[in-house]
Amino acid sequence: VLSTPAKGGNRTQCAASSGAKAGGSGARQNLGVLRGLVRQKEREINDYQVKLKAVREENKILKHSVAKMNAELETQRSQISEYQKELEGIKEKLDKVSSECAVLESKYKAMEALRDSQELELQTLTTRFLVVFFFCPLQIKVFAQGDELPAGEMERRRLHNTIQELKGNIRVFCRVRPLVAGGLSQHIQLSGSDNSITLAKTDESHTGKMTDVQKNYTFSFDRVFGPQASQQEIFEEMSLLIQSALDGYNVCCFAYGQTGSGKTYTMQGDEVETRKGVIPRSVQQLFKAADKLAAQGWEFTFTASFIEVYNETLRDLLLHTGKCAKKPDLEIKTTNNEVIITNLTYKKVSAEDQVLGLMALASQNRSTAQTAQNDRSSRSHSVFQLAIEGVNVGRDVKYKSTLCLVDLAGSERMVKSQSQGERFKEMTAINSSLSNLGIVITALANKESYIPYRNSKLTYLLQGCLGGNSKTLMFVNIAPEPHSFAESLNSLRFASKVNDCVIGTASANKI
Ligand SMILES: Nc1ncnc2c1ncn2[C@@H]1O[C@H](COP(=O)(O)OP(=O)(O)OP(=O)(O)O)[C@@H](O)[C@H]1O
Known part of the structure; x- marks a missing residue:
């Protein structure tokens, strides 16, 4: 620019000639x-x-x-x-x-x-203990108190059940009822050793030419209790067996004997504390023991049921129904080797009072039927069952067992009762179920491959509690009156057969 x-x-220079105005x-x-x-x-x-x-x-x-x-x-x-x-x-x-x-x-x-x-070392001591135990029965009681010590509880269980096994998984106790006037009949002799009973019978000579002949029938059992034996004494002897139920063993206890021989008194007793029978004492012991074991992590549940077997039909004794209400049919079934009864009332219980309440309801139900059927309770079996389940989460152990306490129907023979009609039908049903009970026990003792549990409602019902995996106690109740001699002999013979049975080793139902 x-x-x-x-x-x-x-x-400009070139165009200088163009003029100065244009240049400015x-x-x-x-x-x-x-x-x-x-x-x-x-x-x-x-x-x-x-x-x-x-x-x-x-x-x-x-x-x-x-x-x-x-x-x-x-x-x-x-x-x-x-x-x-x-x-x-x-x-x-x-x-x-x-x-x-x-x-x-x-x-x-x-x-x-x-x-x-x-x-x-403990095992060695156990062996030594068992040797001592055989010579000193008092040791059992001392050992039973072992459950108060938390430590070694499992060991206590093992030893306790070893002792029970050594005593036999089927045991028979004989109990003689006192005469109404007190004391014992002349024809019954009890030995000082507490384990034998003799029935003595004198056959009078009718011709007078021969002297009277006395026949003695002696029977030995695990224990024989005389008329003076208290309910407490009886229970003490079987309390170790009841303890087994808490340890996972099936336990069955039944009372056998003629009508009026003291079966119900033994199993149930009455409301007076000292006269309480096996059922209330058992549940009391179980609940107490379960409470103690709670401190060691055990949690138990108890489920009760009460059944009557009458003329081969089952009846729920814990049912609260009016007289007219239709009662549901009870049916025995086996699922996973467990016997269950459809439509039966199962009640969870945790205190003795609850069980006493159930017993009262059961006896009320039985007596209601009794007025209609006349003396029905003597002619029916009553079965109290307590299903026990114990869990210890910490130890990852679970036990399941059943305690069966059975008051059997009167065992009178048909000949004597001269029964007819309905009574004949009842007697046939009772005799058939009682003889089936004997057959089942014998089959178990002989380790037969087939055990005919289903031949009667009673044995089918007790299937879980009788057998290789259970501990059985039979009470044979004896009426001391002289007129009951034949029935007593009959009962003792049956009990003796049971006593000869050795049922295989039981094992706890660990799940
Ligand atoms: N050991 C005993 N001490 C005192 N009284 C007893 C004894 N055993 C039984 N009794 C009494 O004898 C009577 C008959 O006993 P219980 O009812 O127990 O017999 P049972 O065998 O159950 O008869 P049923 O077969 O008819 O039911 C009752 O009054 C009972 O209180």
Whole structure:
């Protein structure tokens, strides 16, 4: 642009002849252009200065934030070094805990070895104990108290049940009822050893030519209780067996004998504390023992049922129904080797009072039927069953067992009763179920492959409680009156057959 005036100047010189006026206006024009250019440059400079100022401001801000970030970085660095120190401390502690762990592990191993050797010692002591036990029955009681000691509870169970096995898984106790006037009949003799009973019969000589002949029938059982034996004494002798039910063994106890011989008194007793029978005493013992075992992590559930077997039909004795209400049919079924009765009332119980309530309801139900059927309770079997389930979560153990307490129907023979009609039908049903009971026990003793449980409702019902995996106790109740001689002899003969049976070793129902 600046060369233009020079070129113009040249042109001016070349056109000097064109006149001085034309030359002056050209210079003014150039000056105006130059001034415009200067103003533009000045504006540009001004813009640059504004921009420079803004950049400087920005620079200042950036410098400030860099300084701030540096300070923050410094803080974080010092924090990291603090964390590192802390980490060092934790590492040290971890090393210490690991070495402590190693020491504890070796101590644990040493204790395990000690436990093994003590177990061995305990086994030796057990064998010694059993030897002593055979010579000193009192030891049983002392040992039964072992359940008060939390330690060694499993060992107590094992030893307790070994003792029971040694005593036999089927046992027979004989109990003689007192005469109404007290004392014992002349024809019954009890030995001082508490395990035999003799029935003596004198055959009078009718011709008078011969002297009277006395015939003695002696029977031995696990225990024979005389008329003076209290309910407490009877129960003490069987309480170890009841304890087995809590340890996972099926236990069956039944009372056999003629009408009026004391079966119901033995099994149920009455409301007076000292006269309470086997059922209330058993549940009382079980509930108490379960309470004690709770401290060792055991949790028990008890489910009760009460059934009557009359003329081969089952009746729920715990049903609260009006006289007119239709009672549902009860049917015995086996599922997974467990006997269950459809439509039966099963009640969860946890206190003795509840069981006494159920017993009262059962006896009320029985007596209601009795007025219609006349003396029905003597002619029916009553079966109290308590299903027991014990769980110990800590030890991962679960036991399941059933306690059956049976009051059998009177065992009178048909000949004597001279029964007719309905009574004949009843007697046939009773005799058939009682003889089936004998057949089942004998088949079990002979280890026969087929056990005819289903031949009668009673044995079918008791299937779970009778057999290889159970402990059985039979009471043979004897009426002491002289006119009951034949019936007593009959009962003792049946009991003696049962006594000769040896049922295989029972094992706890661990699930
Ligand atoms: N050991 C005993 N001590 C005192 N009284 C007894 C004894 N045994 C039975 N009795 C009494 O004898 C009577 C008959 O006993 P119980 O009712 O127990 O006989 P049962 O065999 O059950 O008869 P049923 O077959 O008719 O049911 C009752 O009054 C009972 O209280």
